[in-house]
Amino acid sequence: MNKRDEEKxxxxxxxxxxxxxxxxxxDFSRITxxxxxxxxxxxxxxxxxYFPNKIDLVRFLIHDALINFDKKYAPKTIEERFESPYMDEVRNYVQQYKNPIKSIxxxxxxxxxxEELNKHLISLKPYKLTMKEKIYLYGLAGAQYNIIYNGFIDAI
Known part of the structure; x- marks a missing residue:
């Protein structure tokens, strides 16, 4: 990593x-x-x-967290993201980052x-997706979102 990237x-x-x-x-809305x-x-x-507003900073932080999560727990296929071992890793991640997740x-x-999870999952495919593939990925994003914000968040 060069000096400029380190500073960034x-x-x-x-x-x-x-x-x-x-x-x-x-409250976020009261932070200037x-x-x-x-x-x-x-x-x-x-x-x-780097950021036009505070919302874009939050988007960036979520995007960065998704990339780092996938580097650490990268499933080989999209289907693996629905399986128990991957969901266990998501649960561990939520537990580790519960305060930022709760704050959001x-x-x-x-x-x-x-929104960022949708974009992230779509970006994992190196080709133009069919509508069926997009719907499948949006379903996965929605499932993971619901698991985190309607399942795990209450437990932490």
């Missing part, structure tokens, strides 16, 4: 940590960009270089998870 990673981690800390204390960048220790212009839920932003 530090900025994103700082923004992520600041956002999660602030979301534990107050000014407050966020101050907590993160980055310039306001730096925030806007409490802030009314859980729909962003579903």
């Amino acid at each position: 990673q530090i900025i994103f981690e700082s923004l992520k940590e600041a956002l999660l800390i602030l979301m534990e204390k107050k 960009v000014k407050e966020l960048v101050s907590k993160a220790g980055v310039a306001r212009s730096t925030f806007y270089r 839920y409490k802030s009314g932003l859980s729909y962003l998870y579903l």
Whole structure:
């Protein structure tokens, strides 16, 4: 990783940590960009270089989490995502990241998870999907979303 990428990673981690800390204390809609960048220790212009708004920061953080999850628990097929071993890994992930997941839920932003999961699953196929394949992947995304936000979230 080059120096520029390292700096970018530090900025994103700082923004992520600041956002999660602030979301534990107050509603997302009441968090200002000014407050966020101050907590993160980055310039306001730096925030806007990467994100047009706070919602896009949340989208990025969800997208990044999905990519990192798949790197760690990459199933070989889409079908494996419906099987118990994979769902056990999802449950472990939810347990590990329960505070950010709850914060997203409490802030009314859980729909962003579903949107990003849809995009993520579609991006895993290196070709143009048929409508049947898209419906299958959207069903998987919806199932995983419901498991996380209507199953696991209540248990944690």
